[in-house]
Each structure stands twice: as structure tokens, then as C-alpha cells.
Amino acid sequence: MAKSSFKEALESGKFVITSEIGPPKGTNIEPMLHHIDLLKDIVDGINVTDHQSSVMRFPSIGGCLAIKERGGEPILQMTCRDRNRMALQADLLYAYTRGIRNVLCLTGDAVPVGDHPTAKGVFDLDSSQLLQTIRLLESGKDMGGNDLNGSPEFCAGAIVTPEANPIEPQLAKFEKKIEAGAEFIQTQAIYDLENFAKFMEYARQFNVKIMAGIVLLVSARMAKFMNNNVPGIFVPDHLIDELAAAPKGEALNTGIRIAGRMVKQLKEQNLCDGVHIMAIGKEEVVPDILAAAGIQK
Amino acid sequence: MKSITKQKDFEAVKEILEPFDRIFIFGCGTCTTMTHTGGVEEVAEMCGKLQELGKLVTGSTVVPTACDEVTEEIMKQHGQAIENATAILVMSCALGVQKIASYIEKPVIPAVDTLFIGVEDTPGTFKEACDQCGQCIIGETAGICPITACHKGLVNGPCGGTSNGKCEVDKERDCAFTLIYNRLKIQGRLDLMKKYHEPKNYHVEPRPKVIKVS
Incomplete structure (x- = not known):
């Protein structure tokens, strides 16, 4: 079977660019399709989030099919929050037959932080066990020890939070994910390149591609909010000041400039293997971020 | 180790007791006494509230440990008062409620919700272990x-x-x-x-869990 084009990009040694879309709450998929069309030719892969923040939405597998239909390269985000091991395996088999070749394995946010706070959180597997499961299915077996009639092949990845505090338990899990077969890692948002460079000094010892997470900042307020409320995010003061100093109506452009500058620096300094750009609700400006970074596909 | 409970909203108790006019109340001298959800004071308070609703409380008792075998003996001692009741309200954890329900055919109704089995972490603070x-x-x-x-x-x-x-x-x-x-x-x-831990077996002892000790 031909490798996924995302995997080819990872293995080519080029600086890989991915971005992501969030499916809608409802059946109006037009905005999502618009975002797919905007991104599909300028990035190496598009992640589709899986009920992000435990908010019930159109499924990630549906978003990935839409990307395939429109000629893009999907990266299926799969969390362990909503499906047991039987459903996860079944979805992997289905995804493969529909041409979805890349999977990002996540534990998933806790149920009570989302919009169905009384639902049952499944967590039959965790992210490292899901990675092992993918490798098992590829070997022609399922988790029950049964033979598969036709087995899938995926480019499987996971995430890490380089700014986690304390970092040591996070790194132990990171190493387990690599051991379990993660080929690529998309990081939680990073903003402090010195801290990230230190993380990369450690991460370089492993045979895994690291893509730095870039979350677009749209205002100083958002940056402060993330510092106070989002686990593992550290926006340095100088970036908050830069956003705060933007003239009225210009904060978004400043955020685009900051994101573009970070992508450029990461690439020029060869700090990591690529970036994963998350524009959360502002997917229209991803091309502007890439332009600000001087990247053209 | 204690069974940690919280009292149900009285409105919920009122609703479920609506069809019943004569009530016998059980408290428990162990876990719900310690958590102040079904000890002597709480049982007395419940008696008062039910009487205010116009119900007849045929009797009440706080058994030492509701989930223990002794409960059956104590129920026999209160035989007439229990007989006179149309429903039994139990202010013990679910273990006690089920123990009592296993001895009689009358409706047995819990007045508390059982949250978890906990150990005392710091004085007065219990955590699931x-x-x-x-x-x-x-x-x-x-x-x-x-x-x-x-x-x-x-x-x-x-x-x-x-x-x-x-x-x-x-x-x-x-x-x-x-x-x-x-x-x-x-x-x-x-x-x-x-160390990598394999996916868990969720059916080490499949439900309904029953073990016979010989």
C-alpha cells in the first residue's frame, strides 16, 4: 500500500506543516468544508478534532472523510473518552478502508469540562494503549487475539505538553507513547522558544518526528486567559505586551505576525521537524500565518 | 473504611414517599452516623419532617451496623411497628438498604445516596481509595x-x-x-x-459479582 502523503512528508526531512479544523455542532458542514478547501493545498495534513473539550459535535471521522473527498490529507484525532476498545478498533478498520491513513491518539478531555457533563467517560484505553492497539491491528490481530481478514496500516502519532508542570511524569508518558509506536508528536501550544529548545534537546534522542504546536493568539486577553486556565500553556510577558500594544482592531494581525514569526524561527533554527497550526475558530487566517512565516507550498 | 453518603434532597424523599402514609425509619450507627446523614439526630429530624407532611411514623431505630446480620434480629424486635408501616425509609448506605430489603417484602426506600467507599485522609475528610x-x-x-x-x-x-x-x-x-x-x-x-500497563480486564469477576468463601 502506498504511504500516506503525510507520512511521506514526515520522512522526506522537509519542515512539515499541519493545521486543524473543528467539526460543527449540527449538520451545517459548509463552514467546515470551506476551511478544508482553504487548507488542503497549503498544508501536509489536516487534523480533525474529536469532540474537542468534551463538547459533542459532528464526528472527527466524518470530517476526515470530507477532507478525503476534497483531495486533502486527513489526520484522524481519536480520543479514548467516548468509545471502548471494540468501538475504537472498529472505527480504525473503517477509517482505513475509507483512505484515512493518519491517526493522532489522545486520551481525551475529561467529561465534566464539556457540554454533556453527566455523560459516562469511557477511558477503556489510554493514548499509549490506543497506539499499541493500532500496531496490533496492523499485525493482523485484534485485541481479542483474533485474526483479521485484512489489516490496516497507519501513520500514528500522539501529543506532548512540553510546558507541563511538573514535567517529569509528562515525559515518562511521552516515552511510553514512543515505545508504543508513535511516529510523530504534535505538541501542545508552545510560545517560549528557549524552553522549547531545551525540550527538543531531550526529545531529539528519540526516533520520532516532533511538530511544535502553534496556537494563534488573537488578543492580550486571550493570552492571559490561557496562561491562567489552560493546562501546560505558558505565554511569555513580551508576547502579551506585543499584543496589548497593538492599535485597536490590529490585535489579530499582531497574533498572525507572532505565529508566523515563531514558525519562521522554528524552521530556520531547525528546532523541530514541523509545526501544527491551531487557529481555533480563525481557520481563515492560516494562509496568512504561513505567508508571514515566508512558507509557500 | 466507611461508606460515604449524602442525604437526598427532602423533596425527592417526599416525592417517592407520596403513596405511603405510614413510615418506619431506620438509621445506622456506623457510616451514616459518622457522616451525619443517618444517625440518631438525623433520624429524629426525618421523623419530624414526615410528621409535618401528615405522615404517621410507626417507629424508628438506629441499628448498630445496618449491613450486619444483627439487623435482622433488631427488625424482629420492631416487628409490630414495621408491620404497621406501609413503607420503610432507610438512612443507611445502600448496603444497609439492601440488607433490610432482603428481609421484608414491603417497599424499602433509601433516604441517602451512597457516593463511595472512603478512607479518612485528614480528620473529617474522606477520599475514595x-x-x-x-x-x-x-x-x-x-x-x-x-x-x-x-x-x-x-x-x-x-x-x-x-x-x-x-x-x-x-x-x-x-x-x-x-x-x-x-x-x-x-x-x-x-x-x-x-512501565507500560496493558489494557485492564473489566471482568476479573463479572457482574453480578458473587464469591463463595468456603
Whole structure:
């Protein structure tokens, strides 16, 4: 079977660019399709989030099919929050037959932080066990020890939070994910390149591609909010000041400039293997971020 | 070890007792006494509230330990008062409610919700310690159970929601894996943080769980 084009990009040694879309709450998929069309030719892969923040939405597998239909390269985000091991395996088999070749394995946010706070959180597997499961299915077996009639092949990845505090338990899990077969890692948002460079000094010892997470900042307020409320995010003061100093109506452009500058620096300094750009609700400006970074596909 | 309970809203108790005009009330001298959800005072208070609703309380008692065999004997002592009642209201944990329900055919109704089996952490503070999963791994997690101490019951390390050693669900609650890491470090066993745990068997003893001890 031909490798996924995302995997080819990872293995080519080029600086890989991915971005992501969030499916809608409802059946109006037009905005999502618009975002797919905007991104599909300028990035190496598009992640589709899986009920992000435990908010019930159109499924990630549906978003990935839409990307395939429109000629893009999907990266299926799969969390362990909503499906047991039987459903996860079944979805992997289905995804493969529909041409979805890349999977990002996540534990998933806790149920009570989302919009169905009384639902049952499944967590039959965790992210490292899901990675092992993918490798098992590829070997022609399922988790029950049964033979598969036709087995899938995926480019499987996971995430890490380089700014986690304390970092040591996070790194132990990171190493387990690599051991379990993660080929690529998309990081939680990073903003402090010195801290990230230190993380990369450690991460370089492993045979895994690291893509730095870039979350677009749209205002100083958002940056402060993330510092106070989002686990593992550290926006340095100088970036908050830069956003705060933007003239009225210009904060978004400043955020685009900051994101573009970070992508450029990461690439020029060869700090990591690529970036994963998350524009959360502002997917229209991803091309502007890439332009600000001087990247053209 | 205690069965930790909270009282149901009185409105809910009122609603479920609506068809019944004569009530016998059980309290428990062990767990619900300690949590002030079904001891002597709470039973007396419940008597008063039911009487205000116009119900006849045919009798009440606080048994030493509702889930114990002795409860059957005590029920016999209150035979007439129980006989006169149309429903039994029980202010013990669900173990006691089910024990009492197994002895009589009358409707037996819980007045409290059972939350978890807890151990006393600091005086007056109880925490869940065991989910009775049948596959104990705390020998490798420094005596801390990640099934109950981690919101998601993860066994292979923290999720991305941990922050400053706390849980994403509640900033007041500790992240199990920070606790485990810190204690394994003291024990000089940090290599265990990297040990991969296989997916759990959720049917070590399939439900309904029954074990016969010979």
C-alpha cells in the first residue's frame, strides 16, 4: 500500500506543516468544508478534532472523510473518552478502508469540562494503549487475539505538553507513547522558544518526528486567559505586551505576525521537524500565518 | 473504611414517599452516623419532617451496623411497628438498604445516596481509595491507586490536563500521577513511571459479582 502523503512528508526531512479544523455542532458542514478547501493545498495534513473539550459535535471521522473527498490529507484525532476498545478498533478498520491513513491518539478531555457533563467517560484505553492497539491491528490481530481478514496500516502519532508542570511524569508518558509506536508528536501550544529548545534537546534522542504546536493568539486577553486556565500553556510577558500594544482592531494581525514569526524561527533554527497550526475558530487566517512565516507550498 | 453518603434532597424523599402514609425509619450507627446523614439526630429530624407532611411514623431505630446480620434480629424486635408501616425509609448506605430489603417484602426506600467507599485522609475528610477493580497495581504506583485517584482512571501516566500538580476537573484536586511520581522518587523507583500497563480486564469477576468463601 502506498504511504500516506503525510507520512511521506514526515520522512522526506522537509519542515512539515499541519493545521486543524473543528467539526460543527449540527449538520451545517459548509463552514467546515470551506476551511478544508482553504487548507488542503497549503498544508501536509489536516487534523480533525474529536469532540474537542468534551463538547459533542459532528464526528472527527466524518470530517476526515470530507477532507478525503476534497483531495486533502486527513489526520484522524481519536480520543479514548467516548468509545471502548471494540468501538475504537472498529472505527480504525473503517477509517482505513475509507483512505484515512493518519491517526493522532489522545486520551481525551475529561467529561465534566464539556457540554454533556453527566455523560459516562469511557477511558477503556489510554493514548499509549490506543497506539499499541493500532500496531496490533496492523499485525493482523485484534485485541481479542483474533485474526483479521485484512489489516490496516497507519501513520500514528500522539501529543506532548512540553510546558507541563511538573514535567517529569509528562515525559515518562511521552516515552511510553514512543515505545508504543508513535511516529510523530504534535505538541501542545508552545510560545517560549528557549524552553522549547531545551525540550527538543531531550526529545531529539528519540526516533520520532516532533511538530511544535502553534496556537494563534488573537488578543492580550486571550493570552492571559490561557496562561491562567489552560493546562501546560505558558505565554511569555513580551508576547502579551506585543499584543496589548497593538492599535485597536490590529490585535489579530499582531497574533498572525507572532505565529508566523515563531514558525519562521522554528524552521530556520531547525528546532523541530514541523509545526501544527491551531487557529481555533480563525481557520481563515492560516494562509496568512504561513505567508508571514515566508512558507509557500 | 466507611461508606460515604449524602442525604437526598427532602423533596425527592417526599416525592417517592407520596403513596405511603405510614413510615418506619431506620438509621445506622456506623457510616451514616459518622457522616451525619443517618444517625440518631438525623433520624429524629426525618421523623419530624414526615410528621409535618401528615405522615404517621410507626417507629424508628438506629441499628448498630445496618449491613450486619444483627439487623435482622433488631427488625424482629420492631416487628409490630414495621408491620404497621406501609413503607420503610432507610438512612443507611445502600448496603444497609439492601440488607433490610432482603428481609421484608414491603417497599424499602433509601433516604441517602451512597457516593463511595472512603478512607479518612485528614480528620473529617474522606477520599475514595479503591474501586474494587480486581487487578491491584498499587505495588507499582507507590501505594496510590490511579484508578480512583485519577479522574479518568488512567494507568499509564498523566493526561494533558494536569497543571501544577492538579487535575483538569478541579484545581483543588491533586493529579494522581504527580503524587505517584513524587512518592516513587522518594522510594528510588522512578523506573516504574515508564512501565507500560496493558489494557485492564473489566471482568476479573463479572457482574453480578458473587464469591463463595468456603
